Structures are given as structure tokens and as C-alpha cells.
Amino acid sequence: xxxxxxxxxxxxxxxxxxxxxxxxxxxxxxxxxxxxxxxxxxxxxxxxxxxxxxxxxxxxxxxxxxxxxxxxxxxxxxxxxxxxxxxxxxxxxxxxxxxxxxxxxxxxxxxxxxxxxxxxxxxxxxxxxxxxxxxxxxxxxxxxxxxxxxxxxxxxxxxxxxxxxxxxxxxxxxxxxxxxxxxxxxxxxxxxxxxxxxxxxxxxxxxxxxxxx
Amino acid sequence: xxxxxxxxxxxxxxxxxxxxxxxxxxxxxxxxxxxxxxxxxxxxxxxxxxxxxxxxxxxxxxxxxxxxxxxxxxxxxxxxxxxxxxxxxxxxxxxxxxxxxxxxxxxxxxxxxxxxxxxxxxxxxxxxxxxxxxxxxxxxxxxxxxxxxxxxxxxxxxxxxxxxxxxxxxxxxxxxxxxxxxxxxxxxxxxxxxxxxxxxxxxxxxxxxxxxx
Numbered sequence: 114x115x116x117x118x119x120x121x122x123x124x125x126x127x128x129x130x131x132x133x134x135x136x137x138x139x140x141x142x143x144x145x146x147x148x149x150x151x152x153x154x155x156x157x158x159x160x161x162x163x164x165x166x167x168x169x170x171x172x173x174x175x176x177x178x179x180x181x182x183x184x185x186x187x188x189x190x191x192x193x194x195x196x197x198x199x200x201x202x203x204x205x206x207x208x209x210x211x212x213x214x215x216x217x218x219x220x221x222x223x224x225x226x227x228x229x230x231x232x233x234x235x236x237x238x239x240x241x242x243x244x245x246x247x248x249x250x251x252x253x254x255x256x257x258x259x260x261x262x263x264x265x266x267x268x269x270x271x272x273x274x275x276x277x278x279x280x281x282x283x284x285x286x287x288x289x290x291x292x293x294x295x296x297x298x299x300x301x302x303x304x305x306x307x308x309x310x311x312x313x314x315x316x317x318x319x320x321x322x323x324x325x326x
Numbered sequence: 327x328x329x330x331x332x333x334x335x336x337x338x339x340x341x342x343x344x345x346x347x348x349x350x351x352x353x354x355x356x357x358x359x360x361x362x363x364x365x366x367x368x369x370x371x372x373x374x375x376x377x378x379x380x381x382x383x384x385x386x387x388x389x390x391x392x393x394x395x396x397x398x399x400x401x402x403x404x405x406x407x408x409x410x411x412x413x414x415x416x417x418x419x420x421x422x423x424x425x426x427x428x429x430x431x432x433x434x435x436x437x438x439x440x441x442x443x444x445x446x447x448x449x450x451x452x453x454x455x456x457x458x459x460x461x462x463x464x465x466x467x468x469x470x471x472x473x474x475x476x477x478x479x480x481x482x483x484x485x486x487x488x489x490x491x492x493x494x495x496x497x498x499x500x501x502x503x504x505x506x507x508x509x510x511x512x513x514x515x516x517x518x519x520x521x522x523x524x525x526x527x528x529x530x531x532x533x534x535x536x537x538x539x
Contacts, residue, residue, distance in 0.1 A: 146445050149362070228501055232359050243504055251508055273509040274524040277502070278495040285494025288441055291456055295464055296486040311487040311532075318531035319524075 131169045133159050135180050142222040146288065148177070148229050177230055178238060184220040185246050188212060192253045202261030203321070209257070210316060211309045213283040218305055221287040224280075251276055258320070267320045275320070282312050344382045346372050348393050355435040359501065361390070361442050390443055391451060397433040398459050401425060405466045415474030416534070422470070423529060424522045426496040431518055434500040437493075464489055471533070480533045488533070495525050 137159035141150040152163035152173065170176035191212045195205045217223060227246070231239050254276055261267030286292070286300065286308060293300050350372035354363045365376035365386065383389035404425045408418045430436060440459070444452050467489055474480030499505070499513065499521060506513050 147442075229360075231504055239504065243508065247504065248508060251505070271520065271524065273505065273511055274521055276505065277499045277521065278525055278528060281494035281496070281498025282491040283494070285497065286490045289490070291444055291452065291460065292464070292486065292489065295456065295461060296489075298486055307484065308487055308490065311484065312491055315491060315528055315532040319528040 130161055130165055133161060134165060134169065134176060135183055137161075138176060138180050139184070139220070139222075142226070146222075146290070148222050148226045174230070174238065177226060178241070181223070181226050181230060181242065182245060184216075184223050184226075187219075188216045189246065189249065192249060196253055196256065201266065202257050202264060203266050203317070205257045206261070206316065206320070207313050209254070210279065210283065210313045213280065214305065214309050214312065217284050217287040224284045225288065254279075261320065265322060268322055270320050275316075278319075279312070279316060282315070343374055343378055346374060347378060347382065347389060348396055350374075351389060351393050352397070352433070352435075355439070359435075359503070361435050361439045387443070387451065390439060391454070394436070394439050394443060394455065395458060397429075397436050397439075400432075401429045402459065402462065405462060409466055409469065414479065415470050415477060416479050416530070418470045419474070419529065419533070420526050422467070423492065423496065423526045426493065427518065427522050427525065430497050430500040437497045438501065467492075474533065478535060481535055483533050488529075491532075492525070492529060495528070 134155065137155055138150060141154055141158050142148050145154075152166060155166065156163040166173060166176050170179055192209070195208055195212075198205070200208070227242060230242055251272070255272045258267060258270065258272055258275060262269050290300070298304060347368065350368055351363060354367055354371050355361050358367075365379060368379065369376040379386060379389050383392055405422070408421055408425075411418070413421070440455060443455055464485070468485045471480060471483065471485055471488065475482050503513070511517060
């Protein structure tokens with residue numbers, strides 16, 4: 114890698130090369146239904162020299178971390194937006210659930226990527242991911258659940274059990290393509306809306322003080 | 327691999343070698359929190375020559391398939407047992423949820439192993455897994471949901487959405503150790519019981535015709 118003419122190569126490729134690599138990694142993960150992508154496949158997909166992975170990201174793990182952050186940006190922005198609005202806790206939870214399902218739909222490898230990067234829980238990288246995404250997500254949910262109890266909209270539930278059940282339910286369809294085949298169904302927009310409604314309904318029946326309609 | 331004295335080696339190691347390899351693979355997956363284990367790590371863990379993987383299983387993928395089947399045996403037996411009992415549909419769903427959570431607790435890598443093996447959805451192996459486990463599980467759930475509607479215990483819900491939400495909720499805690507740390511909590515027996523109660527309560531509120539207590 115030492116022989117790579119870093120500055121020159123970066124200029125030749127323009128500022129888009131970094132983003133091209135991330136986009137190619139994302140496309141490969143979706144196509145292969147796996148976060149385990151090779152640098153040679155990445156070179157083929159992006160049309161770029163895989164040595165640029167080291168140049169831009171310090172290595173493959175650095176690239177995966179950058180991809181996770183890129184893909185989490187929308188979801189994080191939504192959480193920050195919801196936290197700052199004057200919407201009711203009920204409305205916040207409903208928008209939050211739709212946001213999670215839509216994130217997993219857009220980036221179906223996202224959860225697996227996070228788990229892959231968190232395998233070594235003692236690493237600097239793990240702490241970075243937890244601080245960047247997991248902790249803000251948990252803090253947001255806890256705050257909204259508390260708000261809902263304060264307004265009388267929600268019963269008190271365990272926030273960790275809430276987190277696990279909501280995240281798990283929202284994630285599970287997006288790496289189980291074979292299940293759609295067994296049900297003669299399609300993972301299309303109409304189904305996704307029906308699933309958002311199903312999970313929202315289920316979660317609200319669990320936390321709402323109103324009896325289900 | 328051709329040079330391996332197959333019969334002799336199998337006799338030397340006795341009938342336990344096959345099971346020793348599966349047990350070593352299982353232990354490695356739990357320790358590494360990943361299904362991506364190497365043959366050299368397997369040899370180190372089991373104390374056996376990794377060439378035996380080819381001898382007993384035809385290769386690494388064959389061994390992973392055998393491990394998946396071994397680990398699914400208890401869960402499949404429970405499904406068959408529940409299907410044959412005269413318990414109420416409500417009792418069956420409650421025992422089924424506890425069974426799934428307990429299976430993931432015992433074999434936390436199980437879901438990832440299934441997904442890993444199902445990556446190539448057109449393969450013979452994929453069809454074998456679907457027929458061996460996924461289809462019986464879906465058929466069982468659908469049958470119990472229908473029974474519950476017939477007895478008046480359940481409202482009618484979409485069985486695919488039921489499947490995704492239940493399996494996802496039951497699975498998600500078992501590959502997210504960092505979440506327990508963020509909540510200053512432990513993945514212990516007391517927590518697991520509370521989570522079974524949480525998911526059961528949430529699911530029953532969704533499907534039961536009785537208003538939640």
C-alpha cells in the first residue's frame with residue numbers, strides 16, 4: 114500500500130471516489146445479502162482500485178464503519194427531529210416505528226453490519242458505534258416512554274424490553290426473503306405499510322393506557 | 327484430503343468425533359459471537375483434525391447444516407408436541423413464545439446460522455433448511471392462529487406479520503450484548519423470564535379477543 118500515490122490518485126478520482134466506494138459496498142451487501150464482501154468484489158463493483166479503501170478509510174473495517182454511519186444518518190436525523198417536536202408521545206412512537214421499518218427497508222444489511230462491527234465489544238470502534246447510534250436511540254425511546262407516562266398516554270414498561278421487541282420486530286423481515294416466498298407474498302410497498310401498521314398496533318396495545326379499538 | 331485414512335481415523339476417534347466437532351463449532355460461535363468460524367479454530371477447540379469435517383460432513387457448509395439441525399431438534403420437537411396436544415390455542419402460543427426465546431437463549435447464533443446457510447436461496451441446502459424448519463414453524467403458527475379464530479380466542483391477524491414480529495422480537499436480545507450494558511442489566515434467567523412475559527403479553531394483546539387486563 115505504501116507505493117500508492119495518495120494525493121495524485123485522490124485528485125484523479127475526484128471527491129466522489131470515497132462515496133463511490135461506500136455506494137459499491139452498499140450495493141454488494143444488498144445483492145449478496147451479506148455484509149461479508151471482498152475487496153476484489155468491491156473493486157469490480159466500483160470500478161476503483163481497492164487500495165483506495167486503505168487511503169480513505171484506513172482499511173476495510175474503517176470503510177464498514179463509515180458505511181454504517183452514512184446509512185444511519187437519516188434515522189438519527191429523524192430521532193433528533195422527533196425529540197425536538199411538540200408532537201404527543203403516541204405520535205412520536207408511531208413515527209419512530211415507521212422510521213425504523215423504512216430504514217431497514219432502505220438498508221436491509223444495516224443491523225447485521227452493526228452487529229458485525231460490534232463483535233469485539235471492547236474495541237474503540239465498538240464504543241464509537243454505541244455512542245454514535247445505539248445510545249441516542251435508547252435515550253430517545255426512554256425519554257418518549259417517560260413523556261407518555263407523564264401525559265397519561267402510556268403505562269410504564271421496561272425500556273430495555275421495549276427496545277428489544279420493537280427493534281427485533283422491525284428488523285426481522287429484511288433478511289428473510291425466503292419467508293415471503295413461503296407465504297406467496299412480496300416485500301413491496303403495500304406489504305411494508307401493512308407491517309408498519311401491524312407493529313405499531315401491537316406496540317401501542319402494549320404501552321397505551323387506552324384500550325385497543 | 328484424499329490421503330486421510332478415513333475408516334481408521336473414524337475408528338480411532340470413536341463415534342463421538344462427529345458430535346465433538348459440532349459441539350466445538352457451537353462453542354466457538356458462542357464465544358466469537360459470529361457464525362464465521364475457521365477450520366483451524368475448530369481444530370484447536372475440538373482437539374481433532376479439521377480434515378474430519380470433510381469426512382463427516384462433506385465440508386464446512388455440511389457441518390454448519392448439521393449443527394443447525396442438531397440445534398433445531400428441541401424446538402421442532404416442541405412444535406410437534408404442541409400441535410398434537412389438546413391445549414387451548416392461547417396456551418399453545420404462550421408456550422411457543424417461551425420456547426422460541428429459550429431456544430435463542432440456548433443457541434444464540436442459531437438465527438444467524440440459518441440466514442448464513444440461506445444466503446444462496448436457490449441451493450439444495452436452502453430448500454432443505456426451509457423444509458426442515460421454516461415451513462413446519464410457519465405451518466404450526468398458522469394452524470394455531472386458525473384454531474384460535476375458530477374457538478373465538480383470537481382475532482384474525484396476518485400470519486406472515488405475526489411470524490416476523492414474533493420471531494424478530496424473540497431473537498433480537500441474543501445478539502446485542504452491548505444493549506444490556508447500556509441498560510446496566512444482565513442477560514440472566516430473571517431477565518429472560520421477564521422478556522418472555524413482555525413478548526407474550528404484547529403478542530396476546532394483539533391477537534386475543536379478550537381485552538387486556
